[in-house]
Amino acid sequence: MKVILARSLQRQIFEQMETSYPNEAGGFLLGRAGAEAIVIEDIMAVDNVFAEEEQYHRYAMRPQDWMRFEDEADARGLALVGYYHSHPDSAAIPSEYDREHALPNFVYIITAVMMARARDMRAWRLRADRSAFDRDNLEIDA
Template sequence: MIRIPRRLLDEMLNHLIRAYPEEGCGLLVGRVVDGVRVVERVVPMRNAFNGTRRTRYSIDPLEYMAVEREEAQRGRIVIGVFHSHPDYPAIPSAYDLEHAFPGFTYVIASVSGNEVRGIAAWRLDGVLRRFEQEPMEIVEEGTGLSSRS
């Protein structure tokens, strides 16, 4: 399961809406606590794909490594990636499968114009080489209330 505060989810989705009609992307940073991936920071990244960004995204490896180094000093790790699918469902594409790493959470948002039409979290099964949907808990900070999708 992945747990994300509403405030961080909103920050992530705003970045993805601003990227439309191209795919937006970024990193999910936090900790793994009792098997739950707890998001403590979202890091919007530029889409570095050298081609049609409407259907592809790429995160610059040097930018990724800089975030990884910075967060390690805070005792946090990169636990996943988020990206958008403009005018397409929030399900992994064949391209997503080809470029995914086992162990990471992939949060995908379906974006159309200035609206998010759907959001889902996925994790790659490294043995079977297929994505499985991961439960996502959205936490309302300060209330202790949560919702799952």
């Protein structure tokens, strides 16, 4: 599956990740899912509510954030198509913790932030049998 993200939105994500470093940061991806591509139309940064001393390697949202942004996406004629988060000083590869908390049919964009600089962004999707993630083709659109 191809995932298309505008360069301006990628820049916003990178800025959020670098500002939050050395802690993890994240948010929702709103967009349109087609048969061959998912187009990200907007991002919504969401506060990390994991215990503060654990935020260097963990990220979590409140369930109420999901409700709010799913309703907002519906109202705007978009869909909640995924979420993004950072891996400070670690690869942009889903961890076992990511897999345990993931859903299929949802784009997981992970950004590696090395020494406070966003270095690598990759998109992933959980298999329907929950066994592993497969990497999506992330296309940064000028």
